[in-house]
Amino acid sequence: MPAGFSSMMDHRPQSISDSEWPRTIAERAHPPPLPRPRPPSSIYSDDLPAMLDLIRQVSDDLWEQEDQAVAHYTGEIRALEDELVLYRRAWNETITVANKVIRSITLIRKHVTKIAAAETEAGKDWMAFWGIYQKSVGSHPPFI
Secondary structure, three states, X not given: OOOOXXXXXXXXXXXXXOOOHHHHHHHHHOOOOOOOOOOOOOOOOOOHHHHHHHHHHHHHHHHHHHHHHHHHHHHHHHXXXXXXXXXXXXXXXXXXXXXXXXXXXXXXXXXXXXXXXXXXXXXXXXXXXXXXXXXXXOOOOOOO
């Protein structure tokens, strides 16, 4: 293990060896040079009006793209709402037809029951007219 390093578990202060001491002093006395500023003729020059114009153009382009996106999505929403209205109308008509069918079935069943009762009564009357009687057991009339 190099001098001055300790294991990950050992957190004791590290001592600098005699061979590293002159280098450490030299580094402190002469720090590395700072980066030089950019020259004014560079492509990175501070041309504020050009930068502001570029920022304005980018901002205008972004606003235009956002306006187009909003207009597009607004159109899609309108189309979907129109389609939804059509589906609702179709659904309401379906429910109306289903209600009419249910009412018709109920009415048919009611009349079938009335017809069955009338047919039974007519059969009894017809049999009585010809004098055909059935012996009754219990309290019901002796007709068929």
